[in-house]
Amino acid sequence: xxxxxxxxxxxxxxxxxxxxxxxxxxxxxxxxxxxxxxxxxxxxxxxxxxxxxxxxxxxxxxxxxxxxxxxxxxxxxxxxxxxxxxxxxxxxxxxxxxxxxxxxxxxxxxxxxxxxxxxxxxxxxxxxxxxxxxxxxxxxxxxxxxxxxxxxxxxxxxxxxxxxxxxxxxxxxxxxxxxxxxxxxxxxxxxxxxxxxxxxxxxxxxxxxxxxxxxxxxxxxxxxxxxxxxxxxxxxxxxxxxxxxxxxxxxxxxxxxxxxxxxxxxxxxxxxxxxxxxxxxxxxxxxxxxxxxxxxxxxxxxxxxxxxxxxxxxxxxxxxxxxxxxxxxxxxxxxxxxx
Amino acid sequence: xxxxxxxxxxxxxxxxxxxxxxxxxxxxxxxxxxxxxxxxxxxxxxxxxxxxxxxxxxxxxxxxxxxxxxxxxxxxxxxxxxxxxxxxxxxxxxxxxxxxxxxxxxxxxxxxxxxxxxxxxxxxxxxxxxxxxxxxxxxxxxxxxxxxxxxxxxxxxxxxxxxxxxxxxxxxxxxxxxxxxxxxxxxxxxxxxxxxxxxxxxxxxxxxxxxxxxxxxxxxxxxxxxxxxxxxxxxxxxxxxxxxxxxxxxxxxxxxxxxxxxxxxxxxxxxxxxxxxxxx
Numbered sequence: 178x179x180x181x182x183x184x185x186x187x188x189x190x191x192x193x194x195x196x197x198x199x200x201x202x203x204x205x206x207x208x209x210x211x212x213x214x215x216x217x218x219x220x221x222x223x224x225x226x227x228x229x230x231x232x233x234x235x236x237x238x239x240x241x242x243x244x245x246x247x248x249x250x251x252x253x254x255x256x257x258x259x260x261x262x263x264x265x266x267x268x269x270x271x272x273x274x275x276x277x278x279x280x281x282x283x284x285x286x287x288x289x290x291x292x293x294x295x296x297x298x299x300x301x302x303x304x305x306x307x308x309x310x311x312x313x314x315x316x317x318x319x320x321x322x323x324x325x326x327x328x329x330x331x332x333x334x335x336x337x338x339x340x341x342x343x344x345x346x347x348x349x350x351x352x353x354x355x356x357x358x359x360x361x362x363x364x365x366x367x368x369x370x371x372x373x374x375x376x377x378x379x380x381x382x383x384x385x386x387x388x389x390x391x392x393x394x395x396x397x398x399x400x401x402x403x404x405x406x407x408x409x410x411x412x413x414x415x416x417x418x419x420x421x422x423x424x425x426x427x428x429x430x431x432x433x434x435x436x437x438x439x440x441x442x443x444x445x446x447x448x449x450x451x452x453x454x455x456x457x458x459x460x461x462x463x464x465x466x467x468x469x470x471x472x473x474x475x476x477x478x479x480x481x482x483x484x485x486x487x488x489x490x491x492x493x494x495x496x497x498x499x500x501x502x503x504x505x506x507x508x509x510x511x512x513x514x515x516x
Numbered sequence: 517x518x519x520x521x522x523x524x525x526x527x528x529x530x531x532x533x534x535x536x537x538x539x540x541x542x543x544x545x546x547x548x549x550x551x552x553x554x555x556x557x558x559x560x561x562x563x564x565x566x567x568x569x570x571x572x573x574x575x576x577x578x579x580x581x582x583x584x585x586x587x588x589x590x591x592x593x594x595x596x597x598x599x600x601x602x603x604x605x606x607x608x609x610x611x612x613x614x615x616x617x618x619x620x621x622x623x624x625x626x627x628x629x630x631x632x633x634x635x636x637x638x639x640x641x642x643x644x645x646x647x648x649x650x651x652x653x654x655x656x657x658x659x660x661x662x663x664x665x666x667x668x669x670x671x672x673x674x675x676x677x678x679x680x681x682x683x684x685x686x687x688x689x690x691x692x693x694x695x696x697x698x699x700x701x702x703x704x705x706x707x708x709x710x711x712x713x714x715x716x717x718x719x720x721x722x723x724x725x726x727x728x729x730x731x732x733x734x735x736x737x738x739x740x741x742x743x744x745x746x747x748x749x750x751x752x753x754x755x756x757x758x759x760x761x762x763x764x765x766x767x768x769x770x771x772x773x774x775x776x777x778x779x780x781x782x783x784x785x786x787x788x789x790x791x792x793x794x795x796x
Contacts, residue, residue: 285598289618292599293629296553332593333553334546353547353574501596508595 280317280324281500286310287325295335295349303345327493338447340425372401373426373448376417378461380442381454382475388432389440392417421445453486454479543574545590552601553616556687557701560612561775587614604704607652607697607730610744610773615704626705627688633668635679639688641665642680646697647710647717652730653695656680698729721745722759737761747772 287310294301306322307315314321326337334352339345379395380387393403401407403414418440421427425447432439458469458479470476547570552558558566564583571580581589591600598620604613618626627636641662645654659680660673671679680696683689687701698706707727711718719728723745733740739760741749747770750756756765 285596285620288597289599289620289625292553293626297629328597332541332546332597333549334543335550351550353543353550497596501593504596 278500278503280314280321283311283314283317283321284324284328287321288328291325291329291335291337291349292333295333300340301337301347301349303347324496327497331494331497336450338425338450372396372413372416373421374452374457374460375399375464376421376427376442377444377448377452377457380444381457381478382461382472385443387442389429389442392442417442426451454482540589541593544570544578545586545593547574548586549590549601549616552614557613557615557699557704560614563614602704604700604726605742605744605773606700607703607728607742607744609770610742610747612773613700613704615701617705619708627686630686631679631682634666634671635682637666637668638663638671638676638679639683642683642689642696643698643706643710644714644717646729647714647719651695652728653692653697656691656694656696659696703727703729723749732765732767734758734761734763735766736763743770744773746770 287306290306290310291301303318307318311318311321322337329335329337329349330352336350336352338348338350340348375396376387376392379392383391396402396413401413405413407413417427418429422429422445425445427445427448428443429440430443432441454475455469458472458475462469462471465471469479548567551566551570552563555562560583567583567586568580571578580586587601587603594600599616599618602615602617604615605611606613627639631639638659642654642659645658645662646652656677660676663671663673663676680689680691684691684696684699687699689696689702690699710727719731719740720726721728721731721742722739723741726742728740728742731740731742732746737758737760739758746756746765746767749759750765750769751772756769757763758765
């Protein structure tokens with residue numbers, strides 16, 4: 178039966194009152210995303226609402242509420258809220274997890290933030306991340322960012338790359354598009370990839386730092402000259418001294434105290450992130466029609482590098498697994514998806 | 517030389533992003549997520565095509581997982597991030613839809629970064645009117661009359677009309693004959709937020725127990741059901757009766773959504789929509 182006007186108005190008033198208590202936090206979360214203000218008061222959810230007040234919805238909303246409470250409650254006032262959360266049975270599971278690892282909640286929120294930025298194709302500034310997401314955990318920024326980027330990479334195949342280390346500006350790029358399989362790819366990337374691998378190889382073989390003359394020596398042998406336009410690589414000098422440097426694949430710097438100035442090449446941060454010594458060695462081996470182990474000293478160095486990377490990946494995975502199983506333990510009993 | 521250059525795989529190998537539970541993520545799953553995210557919400561038919569496309573791009577040799585397992589796999593990995601691929605259905609004709617939703621939504625946060633403060637408030641006002649209404653629809657006039665009460669910068673009615681259109685384009689609202697209701701995307705993304713924010717006014721379907729915006733209701737005892745839920749529940753009943761009070765069910769029972777039939781007949785969505793009954 179349709180409700181009379183009075184009953185509707187009464188319900189609306191009740192709703193407004195209830196919302197008033199929680200509105201501070203919810204509005205804060207929403208407007209923080211939009212306008213960058215941080216909530217200053219203690220968590221109203223644990224302070225204002227008695228544990229039993231929430232009506233129990235069928236099929237699992239109550240559990241989502243507890244997850245929700247866990248995520249929103251321990252925002253900027255963990256001290257006061259913590260003891261109350263532990264006492265309340267409804268939200269104890271969720272609160273337990275965030276109590277043990279308060280950074281985790283910030284990691285999750287940062288992932289949500291980064292996903293939105295990715296969809297809008299906007300660069301991400303450290304200042305924004307601190308103001309809108311990290312807030313009082315700013316001293317843990319690096320740790321939170323690292324964990325969030327791992328999640329972005331493992332779950333979504335999206336890379337967070339620092340493109341401006343001075344202004345701390347990052348870009349979000351889909352890793353999947355960088356795979357050179359010929360089916361989906363911007364045309365300009367292919368030639369740069371080829372010449373880049375060669376230059377990375379030279380750098381590696383010269384002990385991870387190669388004088389510019391030696392790089393050109395090798396390139397000349399392949400018919401690529403500094404001052405001659407190449408039908409695949411375009412303007413080779415511009416490509417390796419400017420384009421690839423801007424993209425952070427290479428570092429190009431003046432040799433210390435060189436007069437007249439001479440220059441040398443090193444691997445850029447992006448090259449370290451996106452490829453490995455072993456891959457470059459494999460490439461070189463293919464070029465010379467042989468196998469990587471045919472270059473024993475470089476092969477050894479590449480193997481060591483692989484081991485280190487594997488160890489780093491395992492630590493990251495273990496941590497993700499630990500977080501996830503903690504989460505699933507907390508949520509399994511009450512977490513069900515309404516269908 | 518050029519051909520060997522083309523075969524280089526540049527990205528470092530991250531074989532699995534698995535967590536303690538079953539989930540095993542490959543680039544197939546990651547691409548799927550990236551593309552689903554870009555669309556916001558997708559119908560099941562498109563989702564199946566998307567899945568096929570991702571396999572073709574990244575792993576032509578693999579056998580394609582069943583869609584449900586594929587999605588469960590992904591969800592088990594995303595669980596620790598409070599994100600999941602949620603399945604729902606359009607309220608008027610029961611088409612299955614999928615969206616990537618944040619589970620830790622304490623507000624209309626996904627919209628928050630795309631809209632200004634006064635625009636978000638306009639959405640909240642429209643949302644309230646929709647939830648309070650009998651039909652699940654709020655008229656453009658009623659929404660626009662609330663323009664003076666909006667937080668933030670002052671908005672004129674003309675502007676508000678355009679903002680409402682922006683909501684429609686971004687799949688938060690649906691417009692029909694000058695009236696607005698929630699898009700299935702909004703229902704999927706905001707169900708939790710709505711149930712927590714409007715616990716007294718919110719309507720629930722008696723069959724599936726999910727949020728109900730549009731549906732049919734029993735004139736005797738007042739319980740409500742989604743149109744596709746009534747279609748399934750009364751499918752083979754010659755004499756439909758209210759599951760709660762057993763009184764005759766007074767409304768026309770719609771047909772169960774059949775994706776096969778739809779594709780064969782090439783039925784236009786417009787004609788299907790007319791089946792929707794707004795009786796309460």
